[in-house]
Amino acid sequence: MQIGLILLALAYVLSQFFRAFLAVLAGPLEAELGIAPDVLATASGLWFLSFAAMQIPVGWALDTIGPRRTSGWLLLVGGAGGSALFALAQGPLYIHAAMLLIGIGCSPVLMASFYKFAREFNPTRFATLAAVMIGVGTVGNLISSFPMAFAAETIGWRNAMWGLAFVSGMVALGCLITVRDPDKPQGEAKGSLFDLLKMPALWVIFPIMFVNYAPIAGIRGLWIGPYLSDVFAMTTAQIGVATLVMSVAMILGTLAYGPLDRILGTRKWIVFGGNLITASATLALAFWIGASQTLAIALMVGIGFFGASFPVIIAHARSFFPPHLTGRGVTLMNLFGIGGVGVMQFASGRIHTASAGSDTAVPYVAIFGFFGVALLLGLAIYARSRDSTA
Template sequence: MNAGIVFLVLAYVMSQFYRAFLAVMAPALGADIGAGPEDLAFASGMWFLVFAAMQIPVGEALDRIGPRRTASVLFALGGGGGAAVFAMATSPVHINIAMMLIGVGCSPVLMASYYIFARSYSPAVFATLAGVTLGIGTIGNIGSALPLTFALDWFGWRGTMWVLSAASLFIAVMAAVWVRDPAQVQTSVKGTVLDLLRMPVLWPILLMMMVNYVPVAGLRGLWVGPYLDEVFSASAETIGVVTLIMSFAMVAGNFLYGPMDRLIPSRKAIVLGGNLIGVAVIGMLFVFAGHSIVLSTVLLAAVGLSGASFVVIIAHAKTFFPDHLTGRGVTLLNLFGMGGTGLVQSVSGKVYAIADSGSGPVLAYQWLFSFFGLCLLFGCVAYAFSKDGKNIR
């Protein structure tokens, strides 16, 4: 990895942090500015929805002006600026605005790396490089777990956000200096994202992508903290430890799925098998929701491990992309992935609120787990009709 890729990966570390830190921030935000679980679910959903909406202009920008300017400018304005707005928040509305800005800033960083990998490296190693990038990036999830609880104790949540704002600005400037754009594709063929949407071979893959990240993002990014607090009366330190364990499982999953793409001759089998395991684990989490914090921790880690098939889904779809639509293709997948996650994340707050009306916390979270599990099962059924892409080209 050259210096440019290193700083794009560091930006992705920050992206992973920003999408998951509300779970640990929740008690402090609730006590200080009155932001409850439903407010934070909406704010988290807005992050994903704005992130998803940005994928269309990001894809255009990657193909037209390259990853250097696309990633560095947006991450500086959105990541650095959004964290600063968060640090000054005095109401849940301000948290929503901040998370939307941060979503804009984080939207290009992973796809900028993937664009460089797709254009500059052999297709055979794309999934491995993408998996390594995801694995390293998931350090951000680790940072948003137990280490964040220490930062909150030392600096408070506002001071922590100011540090994050400064770190985001520094990474953006370094990316602007060091990232090198691949040579542009020289072709007279024109195209848009609509050309990709007209390809039926991509439809089952897009539906799988739409729900693949839903349980991981929903649980690790938001609901694990309130769940452990309300069902098991867990302390902030315990919540930090459990989220840390789940984060490590996600890192392991990212490092496992990439090499599997080179060892197992069917991408479809890798993705479908991994996500069906995820459905089964979520089913167990539903059954044993109030059993013990130890068992719940094991099952949450298993959700994180099995739900890391993102890179193989992208590698599968990429075999069908025309070269001149590579940027639009990877960002279209990201749009479906983050857009689906954002929609479900926003709705999850309503599911929790309805289920929690007098029924007790265990039943409320069983409803929430079943909601996530059914979404993932829907994607698996649709993806079962996909055409395998292992040896297309």
């Protein structure tokens, strides 16, 4: 294992942390700054949308200047700088700007490793390597759960964010020093993003990419906290434990998905089956919204485990990419995946506001129902895709 890949894995741990830590800070931020959950939904959406918007320039940069400078400089300026701004926050504007910056900083790290996997390793190992990287990175979800809640209660959320700014800066400098750019083949063909967009095989994969990650990211990244607090009156520490359990399920699910395409000889039906279960669990959560906190957490664990098919979807799409457009291809898919979360997080915040009333459970019925129905629509289109394990 190259030390550069280890540093990229650490950078991805930070990326996973930053997309999920707001769930456990909802209480402290509302108490100190008066920031309500719908404002945090917007902040979370801004993280995902800035991350998604960066995928086009990141794809160009990976194919042109390589993963070392692309990942290192963006993480240094965006990740470390955004964390410092968050630590200085005095209101919603600070939080929104900080999450925008952090999203930019995190935008290249996973795709930099995917680029190296696609260029330096056997193509049949791509899904497994991608799953391992995502599984390792999802440790960031663990840290953003109970450990972050504990840090917020002991040293304060501002000091915790200053610590994260320092760690982000050190990891970014490590990437600049250790990540090795893959060799470029002589006489490599030219191409652009439009060459990928002309491929019909990708257009039936884009929709499932757009909706696949939204239930996991939306629930684990934000709504698990307000939901468990509003409906079951759970404390910050209890919510931290619940998010920890869901995060473990996400890691196990990612690792379980990794080798399945080689074992079962299909990618399409692995993705289809896993996401059908995820949609069913999400709709069940909406239907039994206040039945019991044990059932609610169990269903969110199921969503975390079965919804972790992201690397298999990337691998399915990658099998159709020309080699010289690998960087643009993986980042294009990531744009749809992360952009979908951003759009749906914005929508979920509006749904929460529009359905708020005397019954605290109603907004969460609407939010989880929205996630489940969107996933079913994505699956209906994905069913027309062409399977490939190349």
